[in-house]
Amino acid sequence: xxxxxxxxxxxxxxxxxxxxxxxxxxxxxxxxxxxxxxxxxxxxxxxxxxxxxxxxxxxxxxxxxxxxxxxxxxxxxxxxxxxxxxxxxxxxxxxxxxxxxxxxxxxxxxxxxxxxxxxxxxxxxxxxxxxxxxxxxxxxxxxxxxxxxxxxxxxxxxxxxxxxxxxxxxxxxxxxxxxxxxxxxxxxxxxxxxxxxxxxxxxxxxxxxxxxxxxxxxxxxxxxxxxxxxxxxxxxxxxxxxxxxxxx
Amino acid sequence: xxxxxxxxxxxxxxxxxxxxxxxxxxxxxxxxxxxxxxxxxxxxxxxxxxxxxxxxxxxxxxxxxxxxxxxxxxxxxxxxxxxxxxxxxxxxxxxxxxxxxxxxxxxxxxxxxxxxxxxxxxxxxxxxxxxxxxxxxxxxxxxxxxxxxxxxxxxxxxxxxxxxxxxxxxxxxxxxxxxxxxxxxxxxxxxxxxxxxxxxxxxxxxxxxxxxxxxxxxxxxxxxxxxxxxxxxxxxxxxxxxxxxxxxxxxxxxxxxxxxxxxxxxxxxxxxxxxxxxxxxxxxxxxxxxxxxxxxxxxxxxxxxxxxxxxxxxxxxxxxxxxxxxxxxxxxxxxxxxxxxxxxxxxxxxxxxxxxxxxxxxxxxxxxxxxxxxxxxxxxxxxxxxxxxxxxxxxxxxxxxxxxxxxxxxxxxxxxxxxxxxxxxxxxxxxxxxxxxxxxxxxxxxxxxx
Numbered sequence: 085x086x087x088x089x090x091x092x093x094x095x096x097x098x099x100x101x102x103x104x105x106x107x108x109x110x111x112x113x114x115x116x117x118x119x120x121x122x123x124x125x126x127x128x129x130x131x132x133x134x135x136x137x138x139x140x141x142x143x144x145x146x147x148x149x150x151x152x153x154x155x156x157x158x159x160x161x162x163x164x165x166x167x168x169x170x171x172x173x174x175x176x177x178x179x180x181x182x183x184x185x186x187x188x189x190x191x192x193x194x195x196x197x198x199x200x201x202x203x204x205x206x207x208x209x210x211x212x213x214x215x216x217x218x219x220x221x222x223x224x225x226x227x228x229x230x231x232x233x234x235x236x237x238x239x240x241x242x243x244x245x246x247x248x249x250x251x252x253x254x255x256x257x258x259x260x261x262x263x264x265x266x267x268x269x270x271x272x273x274x275x276x277x278x279x280x281x282x283x284x285x286x287x288x289x290x291x292x293x294x295x296x297x298x299x300x301x302x303x304x305x306x307x308x309x310x311x312x313x314x315x316x317x318x319x320x321x322x323x324x325x326x327x328x329x330x331x332x
Numbered sequence: 333x334x335x336x337x338x339x340x341x342x343x344x345x346x347x348x349x350x351x352x353x354x355x356x357x358x359x360x361x362x363x364x365x366x367x368x369x370x371x372x373x374x375x376x377x378x379x380x381x382x383x384x385x386x387x388x389x390x391x392x393x394x395x396x397x398x399x400x401x402x403x404x405x406x407x408x409x410x411x412x413x414x415x416x417x418x419x420x421x422x423x424x425x426x427x428x429x430x431x432x433x434x435x436x437x438x439x440x441x442x443x444x445x446x447x448x449x450x451x452x453x454x455x456x457x458x459x460x461x462x463x464x465x466x467x468x469x470x471x472x473x474x475x476x477x478x479x480x481x482x483x484x485x486x487x488x489x490x491x492x493x494x495x496x497x498x499x500x501x502x503x504x505x506x507x508x509x510x511x512x513x514x515x516x517x518x519x520x521x522x523x524x525x526x527x528x529x530x531x532x533x534x535x536x537x538x539x540x541x542x543x544x545x546x547x548x549x550x551x552x553x554x555x556x557x558x559x560x561x562x563x564x565x566x567x568x569x570x571x572x573x574x575x576x577x578x579x580x581x582x583x584x585x586x587x588x589x590x591x592x593x594x595x596x597x598x599x600x601x602x603x604x605x606x607x608x609x610x611x612x613x614x615x616x617x618x619x620x621x622x623x624x625x626x627x628x629x630x631x632x633x634x635x636x637x638x639x640x641x642x643x644x645x646x647x648x649x650x651x652x653x654x655x656x657x658x659x660x661x662x663x664x665x666x667x668x669x670x671x672x673x674x675x676x677x678x679x680x681x682x683x684x685x686x687x688x689x690x691x692x693x694x695x696x697x698x699x700x701x702x703x704x705x706x707x708x709x710x711x712x713x714x715x716x717x718x719x720x721x722x723x724x725x726x727x728x729x730x731x732x733x734x735x736x737x738x739x740x741x742x743x744x745x746x747x748x749x750x751x752x753x754x755x756x757x758x759x760x761x762x763x764x765x766x767x768x769x770x771x772x773x774x775x776x777x778x779x780x781x782x
């Protein structure tokens with residue numbers, strides 16, 4: 085009888101914990117899915133305001149074209165004047181940077197910072213958190229007025245830019261509100277705040293993000309997405325020839 | 333002969349202005365070509381020294397392996413076979429360095445500076461401590477955990493003091509972000525310039541940051557005793573290593589773009605940029621694939637440009653000299669006319685035709701050689717003065733300078749070549765007037781009155 089009670093209590097505890105613990109892997113998949121445009125193309129006007137305590141404030145405007153189903157994107161810089169004509173092409177697992185001065189493409193990396201800002205080149209492609217990370221621990225809490233899950237993530241392989249991350253996800257719609265990115269030795273390197281979202285079909289698109297450099301006080305980048313469109317984009321846009329042509 | 337040489341010497345001073353102008357033209361040409369040769373000669377040595385200092389050797393061996401996710405990473409795990417092969421060259425080696433390196437950002441307060449940091453195996457690199465002009469702190473402390481030695485330029489840019497802690501943001505060998513903390517223990521005077529100056533820490537401290545196991549390293553660099561033997565020794569090492577491990581071919585690719593990409597990728601690895609490339613299954617390999625590069629691989633093109641500069645300089649010198657020689661020829665025609673009666677008198681007194689010709693030739697040679705000597709004197713003086721000017725180490729041209737100073741080498745071989753050229757051209761220019769003077773009939777010459 086005594087054994088029965090112990091076993092029943094253990095089973096009850098396990099069942100309770102399973103019921104209480106949400107499926108975080110599915111949550112990550114939802115976040116990936118919400119930010120991806122599997123069957124559609126995506127384009128937007130992006131404004132980046134970069135603040136550096138040593139160099140001051142600069143503003144960059146660019147046009148972004150994305151085709152997530154083929155893991156492709158094109159970025160064309162429109163201002164300031166000195167950067168006008170520069171472009172990026174993500175295609176066939178490669179990232180190319182185009183310099184209109186030399187009229188040459190050079191190989192770049194998704195892990196590099198975009199134009200010296202706090203944003204990484206990889207921030208302009210679809211998210212793949214469910215593939216790259218597993219949830220190590222979780223808690224529930226509040227972020228401002230939102231009830232959130234706070235997840236500690238660990239990379240599933242050693243090639244992602246940040247080996248550890250911390251996510252704040254809204255409980256009702258699984259929207260990412262805040263992330264913290266940690267180095268291999270678990271030092272906080274970057275905080276990202278997703279200030280607002282816009283809905284396009286079933287997809288939630290963060291349209292205002294702030295990236296804060298946690299190593300240099302006062303260094304941050306604000307990115308705003310405007311003129312968002314999910315209309316089809318011609319195949320010719322995702323080519324080097326297109327970037328060369330529009331950069332003239 | 334001595335007598336005629338004396339006459340030629342006296343004749344060359346009879347029309348001082350004319351001799352001065354002819355000699356001056358030769359001196360000017362000689363000055364320009366000697367300065368150019370000095371500059372290019374110094375440039376070759378400076379570039380080679382700056383490159384070998386920046387990359388830490390004359391022969392560079394890097395390793396790359398394919399990891400479990402089919403990505404190429406910069407690492408050298410089975411270095412025993414490499415060291416065995418290097419042992420075959422031991423008589424020709426001045427020093428070997430085994431290092432890891434990475435490129436990242438040093439951060440201090442709100443300032444940051446891009447810097448390559450090299451991890452040095454201090455227990456084996458005995459000469460490391462004497463290779464630097466330390467301006468603050470002590471290099472002996474570099475063996476302490478997380479100790480770093482930086483250049484004066486870096487320290488000034490970050491406003492760092494000895495004993496202060498600086499953050500270092502970089503990537504691991506597989507591309508993950510990592511942040512290390514370094515304590516500044518020593519400052520050294522910039523040596524290579526052109527943004528190639530590294531910072532230094534001990535191997536273990538750097539390995540921890542870039543995710544390499546203790547005792548591992550990414551490159552083996554070799555300083556040879558004789559820089560001229562780089563190609564021969566590299567070939568020997570390549571052939572030896574090829575029998576024991578996978579070595580990237582040193583033959584030039586047929587596709588020039590492919591070749592440039594290969595060299596650029598290797599240089600990125602040497603610069604500490606962690607390059608991660610997806611390796612298609614058909615191209616994959618096991619264990620370490622070695623790449624052998626040399627100083628000459630990276631400086632050959634610059635050397636060729638310098639050679640072209642030398643050739644162009646020599647052609648300009650020849651053109652200048654030919655113009656001067658036309659002047660000499662005309663001047664000596666005038667001389668012949670002016671001295672017709674004198675030649676007639678000498679011939680009447682028994683001086684032979686050959687000797688009259690020789691007096692003219694000696695005179696032209698004296699003017700040419702004195703001009704060359706003057707040009708050489710001025711070029712050495714100007715080189716000496718230019719060599720004292722410090723052009724600084726923070727500009728683009730710093731890579732072509734030796735610690736901020738122009739390195740001008742006196743080009744002994746070229747000087748002899750140029751002297752022979754000037755003498756030969758002078759001889760050719762004076763030959764016709766000299767022969768014409770020698771052919772003058774004494775009676776006619778004595779009666780001639782211009």
